[in-house]
Amino acid sequence: MRRLMPHSLQSKFFTGLFLLMTGLVAFFAVGLNIHLNRLMEGEAREKASLILAQVEAVQRYVRNTLRPVMYKTLPSDQFVLEAMSASYVTRAVMSDPNLEHDSFVYRRVTEGARNPDSEANALEREFIDRFRADPELKHLEEFRETDGERYFITVYAQRYDASCMHCHGDRSEAPHELIERYGGERGFGNQVGGLAGIDMVRLKVERDLGGIRDATLSFALLFAMGILVQFLIIQGFFHRLVVHSLNRVTGVMHRLFPDEAPLQTEPFLSQQDEIEGLLHGFELFAEHLRQARVDLKEYAATLEDKVAERTVDLTRLADDRRADVALFVSLLNSLNQSQTKQELLLAGLELIARRFGASRASYVCVLAATDYASWPDPGVPPELPEDWHDLVTGIEPRMGDLSWHIPVQTSGTSRGLLSLYWDKPRERSDRLVDLARAIGQQMGIAMENMEALDGLLTQNALLSSLIEGTADPLMLLDAGDAVLLANSPAVRLAETLDEPGLASLLDIIQDATRDTGCGEFELPDGRIFLAHLYPLEETGGRRIVASLREVTMERRIEDQMVRNERMVAVGQLAAGLAHEINNPLGVILCYAELLAASQKNGQAQADLAVIIRHTEMAQRVVRDLLDFSRPRPVSLEPGDLTAMASATVDLLQPRAKSCGAELHLEAATDIPPLRASDDALEHILTNLIMNALDAVNGLEEKEGRTGEVRVIIAAGDRFADITVADNGTGILPEHLNRVFDPFFSTKEAGKGTGLGLSVIYSLIRDLGGDIEVENRPGGGALFRVFLPLAVKENEETE
Ligand code: ADP
Secondary structure, eight states, X not given: OOOSSOOOXXXXXXXXXXXXXXXXXXXXXXXXXXXXXXXXXXXXXXXXXXXXXXXXXXXXXXXXXXXXXXXXHSOTTOOOHHHHOHHHHHHHHHTOGGGGGGOEEEEEEBTTOSSGGGBOOHHHHHHHHXXXXXXXXXXXXXXXXXXXXXXXXXXXXXXOOGGGHHHHSOGGGSOHHHHHHHOSSSSOSOOTTSEEEEEEEEEEOHHHHHHHHHHHHHHHHHHHHHHHHHHHHHHHHHIIIIIHHHHHHHHHHHHHOTTTSOOTTSTTGGGSOHHHHHHHHHHHHHHHHHHHHHHHHHHHHHHHHHHHHHHHHHHHHHXXXXXXXXXXXXXXXXXXXXXXXXXXXXXXXXXXXXXXXOSEEEEEESSOTTSEEEESOTTSOOOOOTTHHHHHHSSSOEEOSSEEEEEEEETTEEEXXXXXXXXXXXXXXXXXXXXXXXXXXXXXXHHHHHHHHHHHXXXXXXXXXXXXXXXXXXXXXXXXXXXXEEOHHHHXXXXXXXXXXXXXXXXXXXXHHTTTSEEEEEOTTSOEEEEEEEEOGGGXXXXXXXXXXXXXXXXXXXXXXXXXXXXXXXXXXXXXXXXHHHHHHHHHHHHHHHHHHHOOOHHHHHHHHHHHHHHHHHHHHHHHHHHHHSOOOOOOSOBOHHHHHXXXXXHHHHHHHHTTEEEEEEEOTTOOOBSSOHHHHHHHHHHHHHHHHHHHTTHHHHHXXXXXXXXXXXXXXXEEEEEEEEOSSOOOGGGTTTTTSTTOOOSOXXXXXXXXXXXXXXXXXXXXXXXXXXXXTTSSEEXXXXXXXXXXXXXXXX
8 A cells, every 4th residue: 555654764663662662551550550459469368367367366265265264153054145155255346446447347147147137148148158068168258349349358167166056056055045135046956067157357449449540550651751751862862873874874875876876756765764765775786786797797708809809919019119129229239249330330231121021221321322331242232213312311211112211310410321122012101111210310320329439449549558658657546446447557566565456556545645636655665656646627526547656766866865965064064173173182192192201100191091092082083084074085996795794704703792692694605806995895894793783782681582693795796785684673763764874873972973874875885886774574673785796897898
């Protein structure tokens, strides 16, 4: 059936909730009612049993206590009804007006009662009949409605026992008071155990039932109100949490999938709630998805076919492109490998012809048709069209069926014409035209590069020969201190270092030029170099040229000149001084000797001897000074070095012993004569050996090792080599340059004049020789004297 009103999810939910709540209220109200009724019944039952217990107690008291006492007290035929009849007493007690408010009725009745008040009514007779019918039945209780009122009735059967027989048995034995009061007809002739009557309590329950109804109603009302409040709260939450959220979901579907989302305007949808609408939307959505999937599958199948077709085309195109790229790469490679333009052209022509399957290829220079290159036969001249000059200067290639003519150009300059020839007609396309144009440009670039490279190589070769031709070491460095280039002198120099290699040479150069960009350094072998660093401005200072020049000779000559100048100056001073001192000394000595000859006094003689000794010592110093300053006549007569060395060493052995040192001579036997007199040789050797012995003097005591002086004599081609080495104190590095200076001495006053080495230095130089000094690695000093050999000199003059 078509519904007229739309039922939203909310209204459905609340209708259901309302029905549920109503059912709950009814259920609880009925339950409460039944429970209260049960309570009321229980109460009535308890109250009735309480009343009956009271009745029972009264009767038991009459029967067991009061009646026996009365029998004892009264004559045997006397009977006091008010005190001895259980029924009478009970009825009298229970009809007390004080009990009326308990709203119950107590009745002790029977059928055919002696006392007319105890005669049972219709209701009571009904109970009596039921007890009589069932002798075992003792107790009955039930709710009854009588006269429009509801009662709870509980009934107990009363049966006769032996004590009842006195009044209710044989009439002849019954008390006469009874017969007088009630007559002799009724209430006699009963048996023990026979039904005497009933005790009945009837309670009115109408008032309690009214209370139960009120309570149930109030409960139902309160419960309904509570449910109503709860209902409203749930409605609020439901709307906020469920309906609102569902509406949002529907809204999202409307927005995202307008075709599939539930439409409120659709007539059949207007009868549905939000969830049904949503489900409907999802169904449409799922259907749409399924349809889309089917469509997609169809598209995919079609697409696969199309892709396969296109892939074949693309693969062919890609192969062509790859071949083109390979052609360009090969052209570049041939540029790298070719040494000349001709080589490049031949290699390029072959590559291009093979790429396009041409049978021939040629290149002709723009300047002359005779300047050409051909492949495969270099001797075959190209077949050129009449207007080939116009073609070369234009930019468009001419692509015929059997030949292509492609202008070769770079940066707008025409260089020549590249021609390809086929035996069979060849296809032509726009792509091929572009490709041909690109090949023309590429060839032009390659040829331009080749020319540039040619120029560069020529320049490079020129530069290399210039650098190599330079006698001085030269290096090219980069800013990161790497050696980029080094000429042969630089490489040779680097090989002679303690740590061979250009890197060590660079370190030494950098140390020397650190502050100013130029400086000198001396190698351990004594060579001195002047180093300069020039940053190349064209490279922005990233390339630096390091140039070296050996200045050993210059520095030696400078040193000698300085030393000579110093010697000359000191010599002149010394000569003047000696002259001034020598004469007074001669006078002092002369007079001292005269005085000594005339003096007899021993003390005076001794004093004069001191004066004479010191004057002579002073004269010796002055003589040394004069020797030093005076130009000595150098005798160049040949001297025997071995003999002089042997004699000098022998002579100085005692001195060596007194110093606690050993003095050795190692002399080669075949030393030719020297161009120096024996006197000069003795002077030189004595001086050097004496200095060495001074240096090892007392070494035993001071350092616990034996002093040792070695004199080694050897000869080379032109010079004899005299070495005097000791293991003594050595010379301080800062003194090495000063030991040959006049008056330089480290010995204590009176022991050294500082003239010994300076004198022999002058002597050796005069003889055409040289002297060097250095400290020995193990300690001690080493002097080397080079003196020219007499023989060689003669040979040379010859
Ligand atoms: P003198 O011997 O009078 O001092 P020299 O000219 O002979 O003068 O020597 C100069 C100085 O050279 C000496 O004082 C000494 O310091 C140093 N010298 C020379 N030979 C040696 C040596 N073998 N060992 C150490 N020092 C030396």
